[in-house]
Amino acid sequence: MNISWTNTSKALQDFASILVCGKCGSKPVSPVRLINCGHFFCRDCIKSATICIKCDIPVQPCEINPDCLVSNLIQACDTIAQVIKRDNIWDNTVDMSNISLDNAVSEIFNTSKKHSYIKKNINKQNSKGETQLHTTCLRRNAEQVKHLLIAGANPNTKDNAGWTPLQEMISYGCIEISKLLLSCGASPNISGYDARTPLHEAVECNRIEEAKLLLDHHANKNLCDQYGKKPIDYCKSDEMRQLLIDVQSSSEKILDKSINQTLDTSLSIRCDKIVIYASNLKHENQKLLNLLATKHKLKILTAYRSSVTHVIVEVNERNITKLTLDVLFTIVHGNWLLNSEWIVLAEDMDNISNMDFELFEVNGAPTSDVPKRARENAENQSPRLFNNCFFYFALQTNITYRIGDVELRKDDLIRLVKAGEGTVLTREPNPEDLKDMMQAIPFHIANDSSHPLYKCTHYIIYMPGKDEPRIKYKMPHIKSLPLIWLIECIEKFTLINPAHLGLS
Template sequence: MDKWKRTEAALDQFFSILSCEICHAKPVKDPKKFVICGHFVCEACNTNEQICKVCSTRTPNNYKLSDHILTNLIHDLHLMQEVITEKKCFDVPNKEEHNKVLPNKTISKKGESKFSKSSNDSTLDNYNYVPKIMTKNVHKRNAKGETPLHSACLKGQVEYVKILLMHGAKPNTKDNANWTPLQEAVSMGFYDITTLLLEAGACPDTPGMDNRTALHEAVLGNRENEVQLLLRYHANQNVFDRYGKKPIDYCSSENIRKYLLEGTNGDTSELLELNVSSDYRNCLDISIYSTTVQYIVFASNLSDDNRQLLRRIAKKHRIKIVSAFSSSVTHVVVETNDQNITKLTYDIILALLHGKWILNSQWISIIAEIDDTIDIDFELFEIIGSPVVGIPRKFRENAEKQCPRLFNSCYFYFSLQSKNEYVIGDIRFTKESLVKLVIEGEGTVLTREPDPNDIKCTSQITPFHVANNPFHSLYKCTTFIIYMPGKDEPRIKYNMKTMKSLPLIWLIECIEKFTLIDPTLLGITSNL
């Protein structure tokens, strides 16, 4: 049609304007902007030189940032181009043809089209018109915590899955049962949808119910094709569920066992050719389209100068500053020493357990000098220790992979006095604050001292963070009685396979080192 040709010509002209200012390649892919002069270059011309090749202006500290405005503009232009090519969303049929194709259509009071569609109805997959109601709330959840992407994966709606991904649906979102869309698709045996999700950035190793990954589900369902596909995307074969079992432990098929034993060479040449552009993949948890809050920042132990500077730039960068840590916080900013290590505080412990970004105060100075922060590399400012080196990053990566937190599948009873304070290092704890730490780490707090005869039901459970080591002394230990050496020690101490009495210092050091520490390493012998 002529209107499509005219629109495509206009888009081509628009793309010609968005050319690299050095090599004139068009359109610019992942444009980088020089902070001082504002010129932008393409990915190929994004060298490490400090001098802009366009105007010879020197950029301090070799600092170039991704141009967020251009990136979004190019993203939307690509989307328009793809929509025009496929004649989707805009080429609405007349009413008579529409009703022939979609006989189950009803009209709401507001005049919006609603569709009742059974799992076996493939009408949507074969129809080019996509109602706006199906794409405007891609993150809305139902009573089960399922997003539209979850539902589409369950029903095998391939085309709808493509559209949702193009509109920013997040492939790693969990529902109330901790299942991701990938696990739904794998369990149903929808190979094409599984491929779509993996291409869109779905993590194959995210644990779901009972800490089982998509590979566990594929093996349990004897899904040979899905097993091969997940292995080509480097799914971890050595990840353990809450019962200490790897995917191969559930294998009942000799072919699947062979695939798991042979592994994969990483060749993805046989993967399905998809129509989902990489420009639409890997949406950030913090939406780049937000018009209100971009970051929720908790400032912990900041100097007065840095605290005032953060307040001044808060509105400029859509930063909400909070006075207390909560799960909604996206970044914690702290002061560090010359080695980029911060002092451990109760708030820092909470941030670690949640896997939040913990940044040094230099981040404030940098964003005060620039106009756009959306593509800033937070790893440049992440603290390296708190105080143990490498632990903040381990907590964060664990959270990004949506893996269980440190105390998952663990039960704690505190043999402590509610009114007392307990000092570990420079931190004062109460029983209430310790209970909160366990809960934030996905542990369960017991209100009554456990009876060894009552914990048989947990004897088959393995805590997630020791499941990879069957020789660990806590491999099958799920119940911990925490005490403070001295007058508050419990009357009876236990050193059983599934239940142990351990001092409070053990609990805090587990957090400091992001592991369930073998008690023998702390000098706690078997003779309690």
């Protein structure tokens, strides 16, 4: 079948136009980015500059850094161009005074040559968990929202109730501010209170235009809230229902979507503070890491804490690491799990904030792709592994339990469950008392109503042997399961079907 790829060619051409050098307007050669303003250029076009060519912000040599993201996006564009047999995507003439990777934001803001610095404490939260962006959105002050976003306000911060600014604005029907937030990297798929997404809010309030806007920005129509309901389950009009039924199905539209999602991701990438924990490193790698920390002023913890962002481990030739208690916490939290090769390369870098961490991400521990899935789940601010799950540990406090090579105490298990947003019970639950509870669905199996744990929210965890409970529950809403099941769930980052472990 002959595919013309007309729409894809146009989308790819537009994307390439956004990626061109901010000075020469051509495909960037060895692209570099200016730290203060975020604009990027060919290395030779900007290497001797003292101010940014596009916004006049002063530039120091140390503020010009290689941009791995743009390099990867350029390579991806070239790959797609080869697939669709389009050889001239970089052959265009553009007005470089207005186009950049942040083009969508610039058009909305209409702030030509505006100096924009990321303000300190701009994302500080008040007692309700609200940032300045939250409160300004609630005041419906679109102009001030623009200025906050320009100054570096994070549009994806949740308040204490789990609401992002976008969810608030969709709920109130403020479409102008919603457009601003989405154009500046607000995710349409972050789940908030009751695991509801902005699309859930738009549908339940029957806000057609807001729903169209979210869908145009690739809102996922198949995400479930904590009751297992998708947005379509809250429809109140035939128009809304039809809007959600209409789906893109052609391969060309899917490819267009992937290009746009790459752009959306690039707009929302933010460099947070790096806090490192080294787990069981070789002596020589630990010494290198200490030197690296001194050079780049990195914070290194001697024990795993919730503030850790990157965990460094040793791996085998297949980039697989050994499952340990530290690794279990890393998966549950969704931290970066990097192999020790990162230390060697980072030592030679002048600035590590632009490094592509995915190049060093551990492939498995030992299950393949789990560290990446867990990290992406955390970056998307989706509910953690044990969301809507309640655990009672029928275990002894002073005994160390061994699962494979991992040794755990009851206190370790309690911390793991709490880190996964699960609830730990101090008393064994009574099945009869749970029947009348409002039925919540664990988030990570909410899309699979055939899963045997679909309606199961309560778990009694025991260790097989002389201390295991005489009565074991196998009801839809409460089950007694061995400790190995819990560890397997974390290792594979999903709620395991007990049958897969030979449990009926």
